[in-house]
Amino acid sequence: MNLIDVVDADHANKAVEAMPHFKSGDTIAVHAKITEGAKTRIQIFQGVVISIKRRGRTNGHFRVRKMSGGIGVERVFPFHSPNVEKVEVLQKGKTRRAKLYYLRDRSGKSARISIDYDRK
Numbered sequence: 001m002n003l004i005d006v007v008d009a010d011h012a013n014k015a016v017e018a019m020p021h022f023k024s025g026d027t028i029a030v031h032a033k034i035t036e037g038a039k040t041r042i043q044i045f046q047g048v049v050i051s052i053k054r055r056g057r058t059n060g061h062f063r064v065r066k067m068s069g070g071i072g073v074e075r076v077f078p079f080h081s082p083n084v085e086k087v088e089v090l091q092k093g094k095t096r097r098a099k100l101y102y103l104r105d106r107s108g109k110s111a112r113i114s115i116d117y118d119r120k
Helices: 003-011 099-104
Strands: 027-036 040-051 060-069 071-078 086-089
Touching: 027 071, 040 071, 040 099
Parallel strands: none
Antiparallel strands: 027 040, 027 086, 040 060, 060 071
C-alpha cells in the first residue's frame, strides 16, 4: 500500500456506499450543507445529472443542472465531499449518451429527457 492509497482511504467519505446508483439523465435531489456565517443549513439542489466522472475514486464528481428563473445553473458535487449530506433519485431518464452537455444550448420542450420506466 503506497502513500496515495493511505491518503485516499483517510479522506474517503463513508456515506458514498449509502449513495444510490444514478446515471446521466436522471433527475436527482442533492442535500448539500451551506454555511452562512456561523450557521449551517441543508439546501436541496434538484436537477438533471449531465455528467459523472471517476465514480469509484476519491477525485470523482457529478454535475447537476437545473433551470432557475429561466437561467441554467450547474453545480459540481464531489462524491467524497463532506458537504453532500444525501442524494435522492427522483426520476430515471432514458439517454443514449454519457455526457449531456448539449442540454446547455436547449431550453423548453427540447431540453426534456424521457422517463425510463423499465430501469429499476
